[in-house]
Amino acid sequence: MDINYHINELLNYGLSKALMTKCDYTYNANVLIALFNRKEFIAIDTPPRDLSLILDDLAHFAFHNHLIPSNDVVTMDNFKAAIMDAIMEKPQTVINRFQELYQQKPSLATDYLYQLSKDSNYIQTKRISQNVHWQEKLEYGELAMTINLSKPEKDPKLIALQKTNKSSSYPKCQLCVENEGYRGHLSYDARSNMRIIPITLNKEPWYFQYSPYSYFNEHAIVLHEEHKPMIVDGSTFRKLLDFLDLFPTYFIGSNAGLPIVGGSILNHEHYQAGKHHFPIEKAQASFVRRVGDVTVERLIWPLSTIRLLSPNKEQIITMATHILEKWQSYQNPALSLLNPSFGFHHTLTPIARLEQKQYVFDLILRSNYVNQEYPDGVFHPHPDCHHIKKENIGLIEAMGMGILPPRLKFELDLVGKVLQGKDELRRDEGLQKHADWLNYLQTIYDGKEDVQTFIYKQTGIVFSKALKDAGVFKMDEQGQTAFGEFINDCLS
Numbered sequence: 001m002d003i004n005y006h007i008n009e010l011l012n013y014g015l016s017k018a019l020m021t022k023c024d025y026t027y028n029a030n031v032l033i034a035l036f037n038r039k040e041f042i043a044i045d046t047p048p049r050d051l052s053l054i055l056d057d058l059a060h061f062a063f064h065n066h067l068i069p070s071n072d073v074v075t076m077d078n079f080k081a082a083i084m085d086a087i088m089e090k091p092q093t094v095i096n097r098f099q100e101l102y103q104q105k106p107s108l109a110t111d112y113l114y115q116l117s118k119d120s121n122y123i124q125t126k127r128i129s130q131n132v133h134w135q136e137k138l139e140y141g142e143l144a145m146t147i148n149l150s151k152p153e154k155d156p157k158l159i160a161l162q163k164t165n166k167s168s169s170y171p172k173c174q175l176c177v178e179n180e181g182y183r184g185h186l187s188y189d190a191r192s193n194m195r196i197i198p199i200t201l202n203k204e205p206w207y208f209q210y211s212p213y214s215y216f217n218e219h220a221i222v223l224h225e226e227h228k229p230m231i232v233d234g235s236t237f238r239k240l241l242d243f244l245d246l247f248p249t250y251f252i253g254s255n256a257g258l259p260i261v262g263g264s265i266l267n268h269e270h271y272q273a274g275k276h277h278f279p280i281e282k283a284q285a286s287f288v289r290r291v292g293d294v295t296v297e298r299l300i301w302p303l304s305t306i307r308l309l310s311p312n313k314e315q316i317i318t319m320a321t322h323i324l325e326k327w328q329s330y331q332n333p334a335l336s337l338l339n340p341s342f343g344f345h346h347t348l349t350p351i352a353r354l355e356q357k358q359y360v361f362d363l364i365l366r367s368n369y370v371n372q373e374y375p376d377g378v379f380h381p382h383p384d385c386h387h388i389k390k391e392n393i394g395l396i397e398a399m400g401m402g403i404l405p406p407r408l409k410f411e412l413d414l415v416g417k418v419l420q421g422k423d424e425l426r427r428d429e430g431l432q433k434h435a436d437w438l439n440y441l442q443t444i445y446d447g448k449e450d451v452q453t454f455i456y457k458q459t460g461i462v463f464s465k466a467l468k469d470a471g472v473f474k475m476d477e478q479g480q481t482a483f484g485e486f487i488n489d490c491l492s
Helices: 003-016 022-035 051-064 073-085 091-104 106-119 156-162 234-246 313-328 407-419 423-427 429-444 451-470 477-491
Strands: 132-138 141-147 197-201 204-210 220-224 251-253 270-274 285-291 294-299 305-310 346-355 358-367 401-404
Touching: 003 022, 003 051, 022 073, 051 073, 091 106, 091 197, 106 204, 132 451, 141 407, 141 451, 197 234, 234 251, 234 270, 234 313, 234 346, 234 358, 285 477, 294 313, 294 477, 305 313, 313 346, 313 358, 313 477, 401 451, 407 423, 407 429, 407 451, 423 429, 429 451
Parallel strands: 141 401
Antiparallel strands: 132 141, 197 204, 204 220, 220 270, 251 270, 251 346, 285 294, 294 305, 305 358, 346 358
């Protein structure tokens, strides 16, 4: 393998994408030859080639020449990130450019950082393109469904290597500011090629970055400078709206901040944002009240949601805080909604956006109550959904986008083959968890509809059921009556 040629490919790519300038060329070339333990470099022209292929060749060279200890996916990815960092502008230069563009127009700044994050291979565009997407129109609107194939699963060799790897408390978590430039290790993904932007929310230091495995358009992470636990309180609403003042074309939302209902990372306060429209935005209202400058709506949505709309920032924050406080002390034993003395808490999943110069808050009521019948959570996907969705219903799912595990790509293909007559595949281990569902599907599938379309529709129905399970006030007469009474109490 001609390492000089591939280094030239990378440098020429960096110039073409403005990751570096001609003034950086010699310096970056010398950094790269040191990284690959070479002593010489000859500049040559190279035809353009896909970055992923260039990085693959460079990483394989590193492995075969004993520059990295393994060719497992994490070690290779971490080395690729280090390669890209070698040709990227450093953080202060990126921050300066972002701020210059922001003064012209906020969207110019986010466009710049987003494109930089893709061009530097921080956002894994090639892997993201492998995800499976479809839409399902169901009783409460159209749901967006995704089988997430972008984040590679760890192979057995890597798992074995990780057992010998010493644990570290630095960085404290995957969201900490200290991740910027971190090379990573067997048990920790590198962030060498990540660049983050300082911002201020509620007079506190926060940072803005993009997610490497984007679930939606311009998927961003907004993180607190300090490593401190997630919390949803009155200050949360002000921070979310402060963000909208900075980036009016984005939405922003917070996970609930409690186990079972709070998403995957609860030990670091953070939000998710992006330039994307989710199914919940199209949800219709079944109840409308006006209180001062704030319009209050009850949404027709599987998760119990109150929508607030107002051009008045202070009034909408006050109303959202009031609803949160009312909900935190709410109890209704008939609906398994017990008060905090029973050892659990109520909280909200808040989502904010701007529409026609109005702030919009979607406040999704959440509870992490558990009982003997539902030890995983009363308002969590129930066991009959676990073959499709067992994980928490976090922020993204609550907005109507199903993020389903990669195993389903293979398993749903098997389901389709059984429905088409290959009954011998029933014995496959991947189908055991789907046995009851598969029996049901066989009773309703008549062979006239495309089998994949049919299975994906039925998968969407199961996900919709999981969302209903997470709803604290069910969409029946008893639940909606109680929901209406709760809203009236908030507004009285």
